[in-house]
Amino acid sequence: MSTAFRAQHAPLKGPQLAMGTLALSLAVFMNVLDSSIANVSIPAISGNLGVSPQQGTWVITSFAVANAISVPLTGWLTTQFGQVRLFMTSILLFVISSWLCGMAPNIEMLIAARILQGAVAGPMIPLSQSLLLASYPPAKSSMALALWGMTTLVAPIMGPLLGGWISDNYSWPWIFYINIPVGLFTAWATWSIYRKRESTIRILPIDKVGLFLLVVWVGSLQLMLDKGKELDWFNSGEILTLTAIALIGFIYFVIWELGQDHPVIDLSLFKGRNFTAGVIAISVGYGLFFGSLVIMPLWLQTQLSYTATEAGKVMAPVGVFAIILSPIIGKILPKVDARKVASIAFMGFALVFFLRARFTTEVDTISLLIPTLLQGAAMSMFFIPLTSIILSGQAPDKIPAAAGLSNFVRIMCGGMGASIMTTLWDSRTTLHHSQMADHTGSSYPAFVQSIQNLMHLGIPEQGAYAIVNRSIDVQASTMAATDIFMMSAYMFLGLVGLVWMTKPKKSAVPVDAGGAH
Secondary structure (H helix, E strand, C coil): CHHHHHHHCCCCCHHHHHHHHHHHHHHHHHHHHHHHCCHHHHHHHHHHHCCCHHHHCHHHHHHHHHHHHHHHHHHHHHHHHCHHHHHHHHHHHHHHHHHHHHHCCCHHHHHHHHHHHHHHHCCHHHHHHHHHHHHCCHHHHHHHHHHHHHHHHHHHHHHHHHHHHHHHHCCCCHHHHCHHHHHHHHHHHHHHHHCCCCCCCCCCCCCHHHHHHHHHHHHHHHHHHHHCCCCCHHHCHHHHHHHHHHHHHHHHHHHHHHCCCCCCCCHHHHHCHHHHHHHHHHHHHHHHHHHHHHHHHHHHHHCCCCCHHHHHHHHHHHHHHHHHHHHHHHHHHHHCCHHHHHHHHHHHHHHHHHHHCCCCCCCCHHHHHHHHHHHHHHHHCCHHHHHHHHHCCCCHHHHHHHHHHHHHHHHHHHHHHHHHHHHHHHHHHHHHHHHHHCCCCCCCHHHHHHHHHHHHCCCCHHHHHHHHHHHHHHHHHHHHHHHHHHHHHHHHHHHHHHHCCCCCCCCCCCCCCCCCC
16 A cells, blocks of 8 residues: 555654654554553443443443444555545544543443544554555665654553543543544644645545455444353343344354455465464453453552542553564564564563562552563563564555454454453452352351451441452452462463464565564
8 A cells, every 4th residue: 555655645744753653653643552451440431431341341341343344444544545635534533532532421322432432543553554655765775664663652652641630630531532622733743744735636446345244243242242241141042132133243254255256354374374373362462461351440449449540550661672672673573583582572461460470469569560560571582583573474455454364353353352351350259259158157267357457447347248248359359369370371382382373474564673563
């Protein structure tokens, strides 16, 4: 996409280049920020709207799934409307949907607005990269990618900090309202610089049946995962129906797409070993990573009484090493085997989760921060080599489709990871609570002693029971979280083997340094 674009227009220079880079980077920043800013604000949002934190996580997953569905359509939409028009439309609709998110009076309206926001955000990431590459001379394309990539790494740091600070000092709608001035400035700057640099428009048929089936099976799958706990999983007719729709929709989707000349998603890419193993590795890894980004702030706030700002500060350092090391990894990657770098990343993630699996209810801030810092180092070695493996050996005309499909699977797995982990956390908490509650009652001296000690402090008997029950709640929730962290650690170790099933080849394609979205 970007090669044809560059051929039509000369690179930008001077102030225009600086302004263009700033505008495109701000669009990426705003987009990626919105995928992480809500994480620490979920307790505030769910409390204000009168729903459980588990229901509140729909605010995250609805954005992720809508985003995943719209990403593969970017190529077709670009040929229909042109890069600049599509990018401008995407930004302005993102601003409107952000305003609707802030104005939402209930969880249903908020989720609907987040779905719209995620859908219109889809084209922004690939188009910002394409426009930025076209703004620089070919010799400086690596610098353009580095600037683009740095933005996607800064945003996840700012998201938890900004989200926590806004939730504590103002009100949660402002995590969405801050997009409005940024988006309007970005739209103005982009239009003033790029309006005369439009790409060629070609009218191509859209695979309407494929698109419909894609929305049906992905939407049904996500609803099933999100509502499963609430409706007691497969004891519910609604869950069984959603599962059947997702499964049948997926089967029909695969059959239909394989027979199309202009499919929504080019499934023939999965014939390549590098592509298949690389996409599975990056998607499962991202799902585990994204799921932990949801669980950690929830656990800190709902169980350990952290404020949203404090939880944000604990999560924020994840990007420190990522920013420092990413340019270095990008520079040395052409000289080393990408599989080795990806393996180190997975072993780094495994170490992070093994450390988190040792957390207790008495965990101190330093113990919380060390794994978070290490996770940033692992991130820097995760996206770049795996993207390189996925795109290696692809024909030039297949690169946009391969990048779009791998992003689609990865983003969808991020949303699924958040749903599965919160459900698993809830069920493990119930299990641990039940096991510990079995050791309470008059026949257990330790329990009786705890109640008597509390009553000696002047606390009524019912109050003493409530305090002990709350203590069991916190302990059960912490044990459930550490169970998930331990499971994640072993899964990351398993992904090392998957990476070594690939056979990296030399690729002339510039590595996507900004895959952290």
